[in-house]
Amino acid sequence: MIPRYSRPDMTAIWSPQTRFRIWFEIEAHAADAMAKLGKIPKSAAKKIWAKGRKATFDIERIDEIERVTKHDVIAFLTHLAEIVGPEARFVHSGMTSSDVLDTCFNVQLVRAADILIADVDTLLAALKRRAFEHKMTPTVGRSHGIHAEPTTFGVKLAVAYAEFTRARARLVAARKEVATCAISGAVGTFAQIDPRVEAHVAKALGLTVEPVSTQIIPRDRHAMFFVTLGVVASSIERLAIEIRHLQRTEVLEAEEFFSEGQKGSSAMPHKRNPVLSENLTGLARMVRAYAMPAMENVALWHERDISHSSVERMIGPDATVTLDFALARLAGVIERLVVYPDNMRKNLDRLGGLVHSQRVLIALTKAGMSREDAYKLVQRHAMQVWQGKGDFLTLLKADPAVRAKLKPAQIEANFDLGYHHKHVETIFKRVFGKA
Numbered sequence: 001m002i003p004r005y006s007r008p009d010m011t012a013i014w015s016p017q018t019r020f021r022i023w024f025e026i027e028a029h030a031a032d033a034m035a036k037l038g039k040i041p042k043s044a045a046k047k048i049w050a051k052g053r054k055a056t057f058d059i060e061r062i063d064e065i066e067r068v069t070k071h072d073v074i075a076f077l078t079h080l081a082e083i084v085g086p087e088a089r090f091v092h093s094g095m096t097s098s099d100v101l102d103t104c105f106n107v108q109l110v111r112a113a114d115i116l117i118a119d120v121d122t123l124l125a126a127l128k129r130r131a132f133e134h135k136m137t138p139t140v141g142r143s144h145g146i147h148a149e150p151t152t153f154g155v156k157l158a159v160a161y162a163e164f165t166r167a168r169a170r171l172v173a174a175r176k177e178v179a180t181c182a183i184s185g186a187v188g189t190f191a192q193i194d195p196r197v198e199a200h201v202a203k204a205l206g207l208t209v210e211p212v213s214t215q216i217i218p219r220d221r222h223a224m225f226f227v228t229l230g231v232v233a234s235s236i237e238r239l240a241i242e243i244r245h246l247q248r249t250e251v252l253e254a255e256e257f258f259s260e261g262q263k264g265s266s267a268m269p270h271k272r273n274p275v276l277s278e279n280l281t282g283l284a285r286m287v288r289a290y291a292m293p294a295m296e297n298v299a300l301w302h303e304r305d306i307s308h309s310s311v312e313r314m315i316g317p318d319a320t321v322t323l324d325f326a327l328a329r330l331a332g333v334i335e336r337l338v339v340y341p342d343n344m345r346k347n348l349d350r351l352g353g354l355v356h357s358q359r360v361l362i363a364l365t366k367a368g369m370s371r372e373d374a375y376k377l378v379q380r381h382a383m384q385v386w387q388g389k390g391d392f393l394t395l396l397k398a399d400p401a402v403r404a405k406l407k408p409a410q411i412e413a414n415f416d417l418g419y420h421h422k423h424v425e426t427i428f429k430r431v432f433g434k435a
Helices: 008-013 016-036 042-053 059-069 072-084 086-090 097-133 153-178 195-205 220-247 275-289 291-296 309-335 341-348 354-366 371-386 392-398 408-413 417-421 424-432
Strands: 138-143 146-152
Touching: 008 097, 008 309, 016 042, 016 059, 016 072, 016 097, 016 195, 042 072, 042 086, 059 072, 072 086, 072 097, 097 153, 097 195, 097 220, 097 309, 097 424, 138 341, 146 153, 146 354, 146 417, 153 220, 153 424, 220 275, 220 291, 220 309, 275 291, 275 309, 291 309, 354 371, 354 392, 354 408, 371 392, 392 408
Parallel strands: none
Antiparallel strands: 138 146
């Protein structure tokens, strides 16, 4: 985790103190269940909670023990015993380290998912507000980066809104995927611990029981979680790239907010650069990079090995913290995005009406001309306009072949900008529902 790209609520999930607190709760809930089943004294379970609930775990002490034991869970349990006292002998009875580590990891991922879902909600609210603000703001649609046909800036934002609505649904599904608990003991057979203990711990932590866990929770669940984060990151990048293109000097249809006192370049005082969107592009690359090792973690030896462990210690915090920061940054960019409708209209008119070429093509075919002949005719005039040799409408009106099929008023009717916006309302109802 890099502080520059981190926010406190998400980083707190991955702090050592939080991790050890979750470890304690897993052990204490397990002790409660074992006490109810008569496996350990009820007084011992109460003592474990009483001593551990208010404790602040000594990170340096745990690290000191681990330097000797070379085992993080044993180091924690040794420290917990120093806090709890003799009743600590009933802690971790019948359990294995993975019961604690995997269940804790899933608790952390669930909490992280909750923050990410809330982040997407904030972004969706910003996208919706700006989409309705520019619902009918005309702009040119581009394919291959080249002017195509008219659209509206509101529709552009509606596309992003729909995409992040899907992102939210994927995050909800990913959260459910990893919200499982395994307290099944060595190799997952429950030989040394009753399955009812697992059920109790799962319920207490808001998880579901893992149907069959070997000694670890199957990593296909985690692969799906991190792949989902990668897909969300890709959606972030797609919108960021759109903003970067729109902010180019030759386009300047929209740009990131430039605050008072902000500097764009150490060398050139005039610069206003899309630095936030560029940053989002880079952060998205990093989040996607974590998906591959998560998928490689699925293939482990027999009932368990720990080749996944070092990977997850890195990608768990890094992927969630980075995506949290990126989503919050993108929401801020959209909320304060500066939009230039006049520039959009200038760019729309820049090619002298060529954006209406398809309407002219269709009108000629409806008037009886073959599609092949109509295409050649329209394209010939369009290429003249591309070369700066006239206005599209004027050239069409002057062509005898066009006039033979269409009257001047009929030709002009095909240059109505509003024609392209007649289904914007339908699109908005599909995306946002009824207002």
